[in-house]
Amino acid sequence: MPNYALLVEYDGTHFYGWQKQKDIPTVQSAIESAISIILSRNPASRLSVAGRTDTGVHALGMVCNFKTEFPIPNFHKFLVSVNALTKRGVSVKNIVEVPMDFHSRFSCTGREYIYKIYYSKYESSFVEGRAYWEKHPVDWDYVENQLTNLIGEKDFRSLTKAKSMAGKRSIRNIFDIRLERLTSDWIQVRIRANGFMHNMVRITVGTLLDIGKGRWKSRSIGSILEEKNRSKAGITLPPDGLYFVRAYYEDYPEIHELYKIPLP
Numbered sequence: 001m002p003n004y005a006l007l008v009e010y011d012g013t014h015f016y017g018w019q020k021q022k023d024i025p026t027v028q029s030a031i032e033s034a035i036s037i038i039l040s041r042n043p044a045s046r047l048s049v050a051g052r053t054d055t056g057v058h059a060l061g062m063v064c065n066f067k068t069e070f071p072i073p074n075f076h077k078f079l080v081s082v083n084a085l086t087k088r089g090v091s092v093k094n095i096v097e098v099p100m101d102f103h104s105r106f107s108c109t110g111r112e113y114i115y116k117i118y119y120s121k122y123e124s125s126f127v128e129g130r131a132y133w134e135k136h137p138v139d140w141d142y143v144e145n146q147l148t149n150l151i152g153e154k155d156f157r158s159l160t161k162a163k164s165m166a167g168k169r170s171i172r173n174i175f176d177i178r179l180e181r182l183t184s185d186w187i188q189v190r191i192r193a194n195g196f197m198h199n200m201v202r203i204t205v206g207t208l209l210d211i212g213k214g215r216w217k218s219r220s221i222g223s224i225l226e227e228k229n230r231s232k233a234g235i236t237l238p239p240d241g242l243y244f245v246r247a248y249y250e251d252y253p254e255i256h257e258l259y260k261i262p263l264p
Contacts, residue, residue: 003102004072005065006031006047007094007258012058012239013129014089019052027053027090028064034085035066038078042070048104050247051111051196056129056239061093061259063247065104071097096258102249110175110248112192115205116241120185131186132241136213140187143212144179149222150204151177159204160197162230170197170228190245199236207234 010027020028028047035044049064072078075095082092101107116131118124119138127133157170177191189205207224210216215234224233249255 001067001069001100002071003065003067003098003100005063005096005098005102005104005255005258006092007261008059008062008064008090008092010059010062010090011129012053012056012242014087015055017053017055017057018049018062020046025087027059027062030087030090031064031082031092034082037085038081039068039072042068042072044068050104050108051244053242053244054199054239057242057244058130059244061246062244063104063108063249063255063258065098065102067100093261094258096254098252098254102252102254104247107249107252108247109250110192110194111196112190112245112248113196113201114180114191114243114245115189115201115237116243117187117189117205117209118185119187127240129240132237134209138209138212139214140179140181140212143208146208146211146221147177147179149220149225150174154225155228156197156200156204156225157228158224158230158233159200159207160230161199161203161236164198172197172200192248201242202237202239203230203233203235205241206237209237210234 015027016024018027020026032047045067047064047066050062053059079092079095118127118131118133121135123133151174153171153173155170156172157165172193172195174193180188180190191201207221211221
């Protein structure tokens, strides 16, 4: 049974998240439906995925994988066909064959997200569903100074949805987090870790914004982590600005090739 990894991008505004659900549009459903038609004589397994994103969250480089009974003979033809059959808002950008033991979720050693912020007094017609509009003054230098307190293996219980963590381990390792000032009115936070808990990125960036706007004078992101209490952190930002960028696999060089999208 050959094992194949796909590189997928999608516009989260069209879907109720990644995971297949009955009678509502999801990314997994759209891709699996297309594959079942293309490979009707070569049964495929269900898709596994590096990150099961929520409703409204986007992906620029999601990795998923599936197995088939027989080899797929022509990758180009497969990609053209699957993209013709998937619903609006999702594209399969590349495919590579991977070892049989590869699993897009359990083999993953790192995941990277960005959160996009439109920073302006005035609204833009192109922001809705694509970024978070922040119209209040933010001390970005102060925000940037907070970031080193988030790097490393720590307990991030303060920065995740409380109900989803009952009785669960909340230790994660953030490898890198940076503030990227693209222009005067476009800011993004890039964060890479071994894994993320429910709403962790949205709460983290929301808390950093609250700190930068002066909500708390005597508290830092470090002290908020120490409290291990979700109610002590900042707001949960909407999914609009959240993008899954890349999945990392230390033991599978084939995935490096997957991110090299073929040109026409």
